[in-house]
Amino acid sequence: MKKRPSIKDVAERAGVSMATVSRVLSGDYPVSGETRARVERAVRELDYVVNAHARALHGATSKVVALVVAEVVTPFFARIAAGVEEQATLAHRLCLVCTTHADPDRELDVVRLMREQRADAVILAGGVVENDDYRERMRGYAQGLENAGSRLVLCARPSLGPDFPAISVEYENVGGAHAATTHLLTAGHRKILMVAGPVGLTTSDQRVEGYRSALAMYGLPVDPVMISHGPWDRDGGYLRMRALLESGPEFTAIFAGNDGVAAGAIAALREAGRRVPDDVSIVGYDDVPSAADFNPPLTTVRVPQAELGRTAVRLATESSRETSGREHVMLGTHLVIRDSVRPLAG
Amino acid sequence: MKKRPSIKDVAERAGVSMATVSRVLSGDYPVSGETRARVERAVRELDYVVNAHARALHGATSKVVALVVAEVVTPFFARIAAGVEEQATLAHRLCLVCTTHADPDRELDVVRLMREQRADAVILAGGVVENDDYRERMRGYAQGLENAGSRLVLCARPSLGPDFPAISVEYENVGGAHAATTHLLTAGHRKILMVAGPVGLTTSDQRVEGYRSALAMYGLPVDPVMISHGPWDRDGGYLRMRALLESGPEFTAIFAGNDGVAAGAIAALREAGRRVPDDVSIVGYDDVPSAADFNPPLTTVRVPQAELGRTAVRLATESSRETSGREHVMLGTHLVIRDSVRPLAG
């Protein structure tokens, strides 16, 4: 295993100076055709590739954008990641992906690693528990990243205000929940259970807010027992629905915090002999790719995850000095009507 | 935006030499407690972080593993990615993700980028069309990567033989298909349609092979018209099933090349008034997370994607000089029985 060739080797082989090699490699510089050809041949013969690190030592940043998420398996994050990767490629950037498992310590480590890498942008994606600790942490990141020449992007989570030195890309989370609930309401349902996520998690809280506002719009009171908080994956939905069925309030419809919860709830409902949608209607959130294959096909709220990811990278890589990395964009959501909601009989 | 501090600034502020700073930063070196404290304080006050690039300029590689896949949204790849990321983190590596959209040119670009980055390992994951061009390309990668000190890992695709200088991590793809088909056979089905992927794609071809071998084991002939090749996503499954229903052979069961195809096929079947599993049984492949929520819950083959990803990284980061990056591991698959198969009536 011989040592890999450096620009010096190429220069020697081509009989030119290192500077010349560097010039033909970077392209944008007048070099005589003959010299260029010789260098290119040497490069090919040596199978030479530049050392990105040596190169990055000069410029301020390093042509990579980093995506930091809690985890990467759920369709929600996978689709954000796909959008980020796609746009990063378009912007001639590499895409680094890290997970935190929602652990602030891990997040701290990861953001710092990204600083070490001199990433152009660090994209923090997904809901969070938005307490003081969080805000302070973000302020620290923003500062550290900013005077390292890279930008912080908050994606699929609330903006921290127009004065906060970060780009934000949100989606109409509250609006989507409002629309979902309204859909149930217009179908005549009044006893609507909301099976939400953990208390405090922004994504879930906003969805609860949309649920509340829709009810309010109909002049209906919000009964706290109709809102269940807890883990919002399939298991959480299944377990909580089972408990609710056993000793919970009456209901004719369910607004599930996300499609995973909806899947679990449907399974529990079916086990209990309640037919969906004949006996109980349900709407989900996120529109995971398989929502159309659920039984019944799930009416749910489509979230533009890929677009969130793309936009995050686009803003981060294009943002001009004027805006100084403080822009804020809000993407829309919309209800996808399938077959899990029925007008209330009677 | 002032310039970011370098190790020199820290040294000055702490009143020591750069070497000393470097030593306390790397940790593994005797430094007096007092000096260490002073350096650490300076680091904190300056909010200093090392420059990973400058550091990487010394060592041969750069603590990153790269994952190269066709795309990142489907659960199959998302789960491999999750495994890779997880294990990379354990091995104190960063995880770079790139997509090729199955375009060889793009793949070439990406692998070269990874070489520029001095990645420890480059993991190529997912099925491929295994022609001469492919083999030659891989040989080129392996060579380039090898004498750059990093390793090539072939993941979820066939090994290129024990002499090929790459690590391979496969799963029992043929075996899983064999088991799936046998499951249908033991339920009494004889007219089994195989809705496979594109001809030549290793993943699909192996599944067809398992289908054939199971039939052969039962002494049954393999009728070519019973095997449909084409795009193997939900749409492909839907469209092809519709065509098959209109003017295809008779069948009582279906072996779908993957769960997406199964979902599409089920949708088409239902539209045509054929009940699943009462009229036709079906088994899928991959066991996507939502397979249990399909209508009916889908019997399918579980593939250990996360484990494939983890193993790929583990072998790449742990492989010793003796094995010289040539190991080959095969992971198991198994049938997950749910509710989409019924014994053939009569």
Place this chain on the structure above:
DNA sequence: CTGTTAGCGCTTTCAG
């Protein structure tokens, strides 16, 4: 234990 001094591989003035 600590400082000095070479580079690592590349880009970029500054001179030809």
Place this chain on the structure above:
DNA sequence: CTGAAAGCGCTAACAG
């Protein structure tokens, strides 16, 4: 158009 030389920020001998 091309070359020489000065670093970029860090680590790794080599001396104290």
